[in-house]
Amino acid sequence: xxxxxxxxxxxxxxxxxxxxxxxxxxxxxxxxxxxxxxxxxxxxxxxxxxxxxxxxxxxxxxxxxxxxxxxxxxxxxxxxxxxxxxxxxxxxxxxxxxxxxxxxxxxxxxxxxxxxxxxxxxxxxxxxxxxxxxxxxxxxxxxxxxxxxxxxxxxxxxxxxxxxxxxxxxxxxxxxxxxxxxxxxxxxxxxxxxxxxxxxxxxxxxxxxxxxxxxxxxxxxxxxxxxxxxxxxxxxxxxxxxxxxxxxxxxxxxxxxxxxxxxxxxxxxxxxxxxxxxxxxxxxxxxxxxxxxxxxxxxxxxxxxxxxxxxxxxxxxxxxxxxxxxxxxxxxxxxxxxxxxxxxxxxxxxxxxxxxxxxxxxxxxxxxxxxxxxxxxxxxxxxxxxxxxxxxxxxxxxxxxxxxxxxxxxxxxxxxxxxxxxxxxxxxxxxxxxxxxxxxxxxxxxxxxxxxxxxxxxxxxxxxxxxxxxxxxxxxxxxxxxxxxxxxxxxxxxxxxxxxxxxxxxxxxxxxxxxxxxxxxxxxxxxxxxxxxxxxxxxxxxxxxxxxxxxxxxxxxxxxxxxxxxxxxxxxxxxxxxxxxxxxxxxxxxxxxxxxxxxxxxxxxxxxxxxxxxxxxxxxxxxxxxxxxxxxxxxxxxxxxxxxxxxxxxxxxxxxxxxxxxxxxxxxxxxxxxxxxxxxxxxxxxxxxxxxxxxxxxxxxxxxxxxxxxxxxxxxxxxxxxxxxxxxxxxxxxxxxxxxxxxxxxxxxxxxxxxxxxxxxxxxxxxxxxxxxxxxxxxxxxxxxxxxxxxxxxxxxxxxxxxxxx
Amino acid sequence: xxxxxxxxxxxxxxxxxxxxxxxxxxxxxxxxxxxxxxxxxxxxxxxxxxxxxxxxxxxxxxxxxxxxxxxxxxxxxxxxxxxxxxxxxxxxxxxxxxxxxxxxxxxxxxxxxxxxxxxxxxxxxxxxxxxxxxxxxxxxxxxxxxxxxxxxxxxxxxxxxxxxxxxxxxxxxxxx
Numbered sequence: 014x015x016x017x018x019x020x021x022x023x024x025x026x027x028x029x030x031x032x033x034x035x036x037x038x039x040x041x042x043x044x045x046x047x048x049x050x051x052x053x054x055x056x057x058x059x060x061x062x063x064x065x066x067x068x069x070x071x072x073x074x075x076x077x078x079x080x081x082x083x084x085x086x087x088x089x090x091x092x093x094x095x096x097x098x099x100x101x102x103x104x105x106x107x108x109x110x111x112x113x114x115x116x117x118x119x120x121x122x123x124x125x126x127x128x129x130x131x132x133x134x135x136x137x138x139x140x141x142x143x144x145x146x147x148x149x150x151x152x153x154x155x156x157x158x159x160x161x162x163x164x165x166x167x168x169x170x171x172x173x174x175x176x177x178x179x180x181x182x183x184x185x186x187x188x189x190x191x192x193x194x195x196x197x198x199x200x201x202x203x204x205x206x207x208x209x210x211x212x213x214x215x216x217x218x219x220x221x222x223x224x225x226x227x228x229x230x231x232x233x234x235x236x237x238x239x240x241x242x243x244x245x246x247x248x249x250x251x252x253x254x255x256x257x258x259x260x261x262x263x264x265x266x267x268x269x270x271x272x273x274x275x276x277x278x279x280x281x282x283x284x285x286x287x288x289x290x291x292x293x294x295x296x297x298x299x300x301x302x303x304x305x306x307x308x309x310x311x312x313x314x315x316x317x318x319x320x321x322x323x324x325x326x327x328x329x330x331x332x333x334x335x336x337x338x339x340x341x342x343x344x345x346x347x348x349x350x351x352x353x354x355x356x357x358x359x360x361x362x363x364x365x366x367x368x369x370x371x372x373x374x375x376x377x378x379x380x381x382x383x384x385x386x387x388x389x390x391x392x393x394x395x396x397x398x399x400x401x402x403x404x405x406x407x408x409x410x411x412x413x414x415x416x417x418x419x420x421x422x423x424x425x426x427x428x429x430x431x432x433x434x435x436x437x438x439x440x441x442x443x444x445x446x447x448x449x450x451x452x453x454x455x456x457x458x459x460x461x462x463x464x465x466x467x468x469x470x471x472x473x474x475x476x477x478x479x480x481x482x483x484x485x486x487x488x489x490x491x492x493x494x495x496x497x498x499x500x501x502x503x504x505x506x507x508x509x510x511x512x513x514x515x516x517x518x519x520x521x522x523x524x525x526x527x528x529x530x531x532x533x534x535x536x537x538x539x540x541x542x543x544x545x546x547x548x549x550x551x552x553x554x555x556x557x558x559x560x561x562x563x564x565x566x567x568x569x570x571x572x573x574x575x576x577x578x579x580x581x582x583x584x585x586x587x588x589x590x591x592x593x594x595x596x597x598x599x600x601x602x603x604x605x606x607x608x609x610x611x612x613x614x615x616x617x618x619x620x621x622x623x624x625x626x627x628x629x630x631x632x633x634x635x636x637x638x639x640x641x642x643x644x645x646x647x648x649x650x651x652x653x654x655x656x657x658x659x660x661x662x663x664x665x666x667x668x669x670x671x672x673x674x675x676x677x678x679x680x681x682x683x684x685x686x687x688x689x690x691x692x693x694x695x696x697x698x699x700x701x702x703x704x705x706x707x708x709x710x711x712x713x714x715x716x717x718x719x720x721x722x723x724x725x726x727x728x729x730x731x732x733x734x735x736x737x738x739x740x741x742x743x744x745x746x747x748x749x750x751x752x753x754x755x756x757x758x759x760x761x762x763x764x765x766x767x768x769x770x771x772x773x774x775x776x777x778x779x780x781x782x783x784x785x786x787x788x789x790x791x792x793x794x795x796x797x798x799x800x801x802x803x804x805x806x807x808x809x810x811x812x813x814x815x816x817x818x819x
Numbered sequence: 820x821x822x823x824x825x826x827x828x829x830x831x832x833x834x835x836x837x838x839x840x841x842x843x844x845x846x847x848x849x850x851x852x853x854x855x856x857x858x859x860x861x862x863x864x865x866x867x868x869x870x871x872x873x874x875x876x877x878x879x880x881x882x883x884x885x886x887x888x889x890x891x892x893x894x895x896x897x898x899x900x901x902x903x904x905x906x907x908x909x910x911x912x913x914x915x916x917x918x919x920x921x922x923x924x925x926x927x928x929x930x931x932x933x934x935x936x937x938x939x940x941x942x943x944x945x946x947x948x949x950x951x952x953x954x955x956x957x958x959x960x961x962x963x964x965x966x967x968x969x970x971x972x973x974x975x976x977x978x979x980x981x982x983x984x985x986x987x988x989x990x991x992x993x994x995x
Contacts, residue, residue: 106977109985110951130978131887138971147969158966160959336955479960670960 014376018313020079021320025377027078027090029773033330034120035111036092037128039281040101042068044133058532058549062212065282065535066219074230076250079243081266081321083227083250084274086285086329093119093332095129096284097137098531100169103334105134116338117787119330143168146526153519159479161671163516164461164663167523170284171531171551173458173561175291175349175440176539177451178275182268182296185260189538190217196547206547212534213544220278220535221259228255265310268300269318273325275539276348282535285329287443287458289349290382291450293322294367295356295438301366312369319373326350327381343788344661345381347781349441353397354387354417357434361389363397371404371412378408378773383781385441389417390744395737402736405753406728410777413445413718413752416744419710420447423749427655427714428453428557435556444659444780445687445716445750446561452541454550456524457561457655457715459648460516461663462639464566465671465684468573470508471501472597478672486511493594498582501574501593506638513642517654520560524649527551551650558652561715562643565660565667567635568621568685572676574631576618580610580675589613596675603673603680615677622690622701632708640712657715658688659780665792683795686779687718690800693812698723698802699739706746713749718780722754722801724810736804752777754796758812761785761797841881848877852987859949859991864941868898868907871948872924874983875909879922882986888979889920894972897928897935898944901965908932909976934968934976945991947973948980952993 015022046064053060076083077090087094095101104111104119108126111119138144146168147154156162166173180189190213197210228251235247253270262268272290279288290296304310310318326348333342352370356362374384386401387393401414417437424447425436435449442448446457466477475486489504528551536550537543543554579586581593589610591599599607619625621632636656643654668683676691678684685691688708690701698721705719726732740751754776764771768786776785776796785793801810826834855870879886889911896909908929914921928935938944943963947955958964966973984991 102971102974105971105974106981108978109981115952134971134975135892138975139969141971144969144971155967158959158970335952479962481962670957 018317018320018376020081020317021376024078024080024320024324025379028324028327028379031090032120033091033093033117034089035104035125035332036087036089036094037125037133038072038088038094039068040095040097040133041128042071044097044136048136056208057529058208058212058534059215061282061532062215062219062534066215066222069219069278069281070222070226072223074226076231076234076247079246080324081246081249081318082270082273082325083224083231083254084270084277084325086277086280089120091328091330093330094280094285095133095332096170097133098140099142099284101332102134102137102141103337104332105130107335111335114335116335116789117333117342119332142523142526142530145530146523149526150519150522153515153522156480156485156515157519159477161463161479161667162466162477162485163463163512163519165516165520165523166458166461167456167520167527170286170458171456171527171533172284173287173443173446174453174455174536175289175442175448175450176275176279176536177541178272178290178539179296179451180539180541181258181261181271181275183261186217186221186258186538187260189544190214190221192544193217193538196544200547203547209534209537209543209547209549212532212549213538216282216535217538219281220274223278224254224258224274228252262300265297265300265304265315266318268297269322272297273322276326279536279539280329282533285346286331287347287349289351289440289442289450290326291440292351292354292438294352294364294370295362298364298366301369302364305365315369316373316376319370320377323373323377323379323382327379338789342662343778343783343792344781345383345783347383347443348381349383349385349443351385351387351440352412353393353401354415355389355392355421355437357438359392359437361392361394363393367397368400371400374411375404375407378411378775380775380782380784383441383443384412385415386412387415387417387420387439388740388744390741391418393417398737398741399730399733402740403728403730403733406726406732406736406755408775409725409755410753410775410782413441413750413777413780414740415441415716415750416748418744419747419749420716423447423710423714423716424449426711427559427653444661445718446655446657446659447714447716449557451539452555453557453559454540454555454650455557455559455561455655457559457657458563459520459560460562460654462512462516462562462564463667464564464570464635465667465674467505467508467512468570468674469672470511471504472600475508475511492597493592495593498578501577501582502634505574509638509642513646516562517643517646517648521649524551524560528649553650553652558648558650559655560648560652561657562639562654563657563659563715564639565664566684567658567688568691569674569676569678571621571628571632571635572618572691573674574635575620575625575628576614576675576677578627578631579618580614588617600673600675604677611677611679614675616695618676620676620691620694620696622694622704623696624700624704629704629707632704636708636712644714655715656713658713658717660684660686660718661780662778662783662788662792664779665795666789668795669791683791683798686720686795686799689718689720689779692795692798692800693809694800695809697807697809698804699742699807701800701802702739702743702748702751703746706743706748708747710747710749716749719748719751720754720777720779720799721751722756722796722799724757724801724803725755725760726804732804739804752780754799757810758797758801761793765790765793765797844877844880848874848881848987851877852989855984855987856989858941859945859989864945865905867941867945868905871980871983872907872909874987875980876922876924878983878986879920885979885982885986886920888975889922892920895929895932896972896976897930897932899928899935899937901937901939932968934966934970934972936973937965937967939963948977949984949991950993951991
């Protein structure tokens with residue numbers, strides 16, 4: 014790459030060597046603006062739009078490197094922006110030490126720390142979303158703060174959605190401002206609409222001014238610069254940002270910069286978590302092919318320019334306090350790019366740009382952006398499928414693959430009859446979730462359900478480990494009195510209902526608080542619906558509204574139910590039989606002095622992933638139950654809740670602080686990730702894939718993360734085709750998604766032991782990519798512990814110490 | 820330009836009085852350092868809260884830069900051990916005299932606190948407020964710590980508390 018694409022080579026080196034830093038600029042401008050307007054008569058949508066616009070219009074213009082695109086998420090080369098209105102204050106205790114902390118350190122100067130400490134944070138002490146919610150519902154807030162009962166992510170972010178940058182690419186921001194002004198003038202006496210249209214204009218003026226200032230600054234720097242190459246770069250940026258996003262792009266270069274600037278703009282208003290550019294090979298194709306065919310753009314230039322966008326999307330990370338490292342450490346901002354699949358008419362959408370973006374992904378195996386390849390087994394060419402698998406083998410992790418047949422059907426049922434075209438146009442949100450870009454305000458990471466907590470409540474008559482004797486859920490009876498497995502299941506249903514009702518109610522409380530405090534006029538400009546309805550996205554302005562609920566501990570809970578059924582209620586089981594009361598006592602004792610029982614449940618009880626009929630039944634029942642509980646529940650925007658099974662790093666983090674389970678998982682061990690069968694169960698690769706594929710994907714409209722680890726193999730055409738064929742079979746059986754780590758146990762163990770010898774080793778966690786050395790120890794262990802399969806033999810490669818805990 | 824004006828009698832008196840008080844409090848803080856080191860080394864740490872609050876209070880008086888943290892800061896913190904054997908409070912307010920910000924320590928838990936901390940033992944509290952590797956999760960999940968009220972106030976308090984060992988040159992263990 015150094016010879017053929019020198020700029021990308023240099024940018025990659027810089028990216029790897031850049032030290033992430035806390036960026037206070039957004040917090041400073043937004044706080045100052047809101048402080049200044051707190052006594053004004055402006056309603057909150059206007060105040061907030063002005064605050065975001067003031068940041069965009071006045072922030073520092075920086076050119077850290079020779080990237081050909083203008084704009085940056087923060088003033089730092091890689092920055093962690095502070096959003097004090099949500100969780101930005103969580104680093105307060107470590108302002109003096111965050112630059113030196115052992116894991117994922119973030120540089121912060123004394124001057125910036127003082128600004129946060131004295132100017133920014135005091136304003137927000139009583140104004141954060143969490144503190145406003147606490148006044149409304151202190152009881153549920155207290156449960157949330159117990160950490161392991163449930164998680165409502167709106168305390169920290171909303172985000173998790175895919176805007177329609179298509180709107181800006183097609184008409185430009187000037188047209189959006191004009192339209193909002195016309196609508197404002199036509200809104201008559203409707204005060205809410207008038208305010209909303211005004212707030213849209215303020216927000217877009219901020220974006221426009223930001224681009225203009227980049228253009229001015231680049232032009233000024235070009236005049237002072239002597240190196241001809243640098244002059245050319247700066248002049249190009251000046252020209253591009255002088256034209257877009259105010260106007261629609263007229264070249265591939267301008268189109269890419271439009272996307273970069275839109276992304277920066279959205280992150281000025283919304284937390285940098287899973288804001289996704291969407292289907293870039295579709296959005297940018299016309300500009301790309303026009304320039305390419307007219308000879309204005311060479312393939313090398315196209316690769317370089319596209320790579321420049323990759324680095325722009327990767328210029329920010331989340332602000333994670335040290336105390337949360339064990340749960341969330343190592344995650345990027347997860348902007349998801351989707352390529353391939355079918356178009357809105359259901360026809361093959363794979364194009365030349367799809368292949369080019371795959372090549373860029375191969376050349377730049379970086380944490381962000383999160384690249385996802387859609388594949389329609391009946392419509393997309395095999396050559397595309399095998400190029401995707403070749404890139405997976407080459408990068409050892411990227412991209413993830415999605416089955417168009419199942420996902421379009423699952424999402425289509427959510428969007429409703431007559432909206433199939435919008436479902437066919439789906440893009441991935443953040444980790445794995447499905448959404449129709451720019452139409453579907455999905456907030457797909459709203460609730461994290463701890464399935465292990467529900468099971469604990471079943472086995473302890475509605476109590477949780479962290480609340481002790483206080484009963485939270487319904488009294489479902491002393492489990493030692495249960496007469497059959499049906500009693501266990503009925504109790505599970507009752508406790509799940511309690512959990513679903515409470516999480517939905519509390520998520521809605523948070524949603525209503527967001528509506529009052531955090532209107533999103535800027536993001537609303539990049540969606541279909543708000544302009545026509547005169548309504549902010551947060552109030553339900555989008556065409557489709559939903560919230561996402563994902564689940565932690567699926568395989569472990571499924572296997573635990575199967576173990577209970579097998580050991581306590583299967584009279585034909587002569588090898589291991591005991592009462593449920595005895596089993597619970599053994600589990601609560603973390604299997605101490607119960608080695609025989611643990612050995613049995615680990616090695617012989619039915620396991621999800623093995624196609625054992627008991628495990629299949631329990632898996633199907635769990636999936637159906639969660640769908641039923643949430644699909645009909647209403648969110649605060651009159652949408653429903655979409656069930657998903659992805660876990661980020663939470664399965665490892667939460668697992669590390671929770672007690673044992675009846676499936677033999679000992680206390681403080683990680684849970685299995687996403688929908689993935691428990692690690693080290695003795696089954697073949699295709700059997701494990703088949704078990705997941707047979708789940709009813711219509712009941713998993715938010716999608717899932719299936720993590721498969723394969724023994725390393727060369728990225729040859731033969732291996733790529735073999736892997737492609739296995740994936741195709743899995744998809745034809747009904748699988749929705751799959752992602753890979755092409756590493757063996759030994760490599761990951763060695764990388765944990767000597768991280769400096771394995772720099773920038775990219776792994777798939779549970780929906781996104783991460784650098785192995787940036788993950789906490791628990792998550793590293795989970796990745797090592799994951800089942801490793803040999804693609805050629807289809808067999809599990811046994812971990813020598815498999816009987817030990819990870 | 821440096822001012823050549825001589826301080827007036829009142830100013831000289833205030834300088835003398837505050838200087839005297841500062842020196843006496845610096846001496847107290849130095850004594851407290853030895854106690855804090857011993858306490859952090861002990862098993863039960865049952866005096867940690869008292870020492871921490873007293874130390875912070877002295878530091879606010881002595882150190883102008885540190886005192887800037889509580890300028891115009893009004894807050895009430897209540898600390899109680901789970902067995903109710905230890906109680907204390909820190910109240911931050913502005914003195915009516917000269918608008919001087921101050922921290923007042925009480926040996927009981929005040930009502931109407933912005934945040935109330937209930938802790939199992941001194942080590943649980945030290946993990947929350949002083950540890951260089953704070954592990955609030957473990958504290959909450961092991962039922963060693965319960966926080967009620969506005970947690971932002973705890974974040975601010977922890978930031979300020981961490982300055983005490985830093986100023987005294989004490990290395991706080993990670994309490995693994």
